[in-house]
Amino acid sequence: MYLRLRAILLLSAFAAASVSASGVDFDACLVQVKTGKFGTDGGRDNKGKEVAIENATAITYELCARACGSGSAPFVWQIFSQQFSAWLLPFLALVAQLPFGARDPFDNVVSVLLSVGSPTLAAYSLALTVLNGNWIARRFSRIAYPNVRYAIQILSRLQQTPLQIISDNGLLASLVVLPENDKWWSRLVHDLEYTHTWTISSVASILWVSVAFLFTVIDSFTVTIESPTLNANGQGVGSVYLWLLPVVIGWLQLGPKCDSKRLRKAVDDANHDLAFVATFTDPSHAHEVEYDFALSLKDHWGSVHRDEQCSPPIYNYARFLPWVQAVNEVYEVFEAAAEKAKNHKSVDSNAWRRSPGFGKIVPENRRGTRAQVEAYVRPQQPKEKNSSRWGPDVFSRFVVASVLALALTWSTTGAAVIIVWFTPTRGLGCRSGAYLLYGALSTVVWMLLVLSSGLAHYSDVPDGFNEYDEPIYGLASRVAAWLSIALRRLGKTIAAGNAVWIVAACIFQFVSFFDRCYCDSSVLGLGKLAYDVIVLVPGDISEMKLAWGGAVALAGGCSVLFLGWVKMLVNPPLPPK
Incomplete structure (x- = not known):
């Protein structure tokens, strides 16, 4: 299954690459713009302030679209192969270390899609266990x-x-x-x-991912103006998938x-x-x-x-x-x-x-x-047959597991958003929007499936008993059962789409599909004030290093705290034999 998945990913990459093979040279485009070929309006500095066109290091989105076109930067195989192998492939290999075990292979495939499509649900189930x-x-x-x-x-x-x-x-x-x-x-x-439990394969995958994230830390402090892959790098990818590391290690510890x-x-x-x-x-x-x-x-x-x-x-x-x-x-x-x-x-x-x-x-x-x-074994005061519909202490565990799951999801996804948000042009663009959508859909899937499980349990508790002590299910139970099925199927469908989306978004980033006027101008966040930074200046680097370092600390720190919490509680003391 893993080899088949890798083949599909490579085919997707080649398909995306074919779209951008004959791409736009934005540096050459800026040179033409500075000559006044497309007018004297639209020049900007890297903060978005208006400057003379001959001094511009950035241009407005309207001017970029008119002068450079709507295409993307050219696909470069060396950049794609390096970034894909260093960032995306290790995390996809780590997915195979998640625990499965279902009799139906389809259920194992769905569990993979649920895990990748909703890190919130994966972390919630682990914390709950x-x-x-x-x-x-x-x-x-x-x-x-x-x-x-x-x-x-x-x-x-x-x-x-x-x-x-x-x-x-x-x-x-x-x-x-x-x-x-x-x-x-x-x-x-x-x-x-x-x-x-631990195997050579699981240890190798964990070490591979750990080294990849270490590269994220190093890159956060070594980026320069001359770095050729600022927008096609795996910084965001390394953070958005980092939740996999504590989840996989947590399940291995729990066994x-x-x-x-x-x-x-x-x-x-x-x-x-x-x-x-x-x-x-x-x-x-x-x-x-x-x-x-x-x-x-x-x-x-x-x-x-x-x-x-x-x-x-x-x-x-x-x-x-x-x-x-x-x-x-x-x-x-x-x-x-x-x-x-x-x-x-x-x-x-x-x-x-x-x-x-x-x-x-x-x-x-x-x-x-x-x-x-x-x-x-009969208690002194017999309880009624339907006295407890939910069970003892469920709310407190639900709240704790939910907080931990949401914290892990949004610390890693949020770190990915911060990394691309503060990469010029600063603001909400295609890359940060892709990560933000991934985190939001992950949370939605978790909400739908947890609600579905609650409705399923509600529908299974009878409203009463007839004279033959047989359970009676009323209209509310039947409606709850129908809603449970509908929400479960909707949640799984969204999870599958979200899993495909995040992998495709990472590939689009590596093949420079997002490196186009619309995405580089952060139109989603800036709107009519959108502009495209084409040439970096020294001041950009210091701000990026600070933001990237903070993002790495956020993702790594929360992952370590989550894993430490699992480690402390994984083997509770038992009474003597």
């Missing part, structure tokens, strides 16, 4: 009961799955309480031990479990081999007496929940709310059992059997019939 891991560790660590440590590890590692918890017929209560299920917990933890086949096999094997359920007599293998299991992975169940089925971690945004509710359901069972054990109440209501070890609970205190096991 880290926060979820810390939340579950803190929440469960308050409980003193067997297998709590295993529960934290299993539930945290299953964030990339459509997790399903079933408490009917004593399934969940049996899984938590019965000592026969201790092997189930330890077996599943062991089978989920694998990680998406998400996203191989859908391996995850499903691990859960299914543990359920069929080791899961027990309480009966009216002795515990039995769950698959012998029940059709379902307490913890399993959902199969396909409709278009509304399409993204929840996809295992690449970027889809964790879609699993956030249902995962939180599933975790909370398990937590409440552990909490109720731990409270009874703390008060020395056994499952079978017999006298509490003391343990020779401090804090240990002997297996005899955890055995009983199905009715006894279900009663043991």
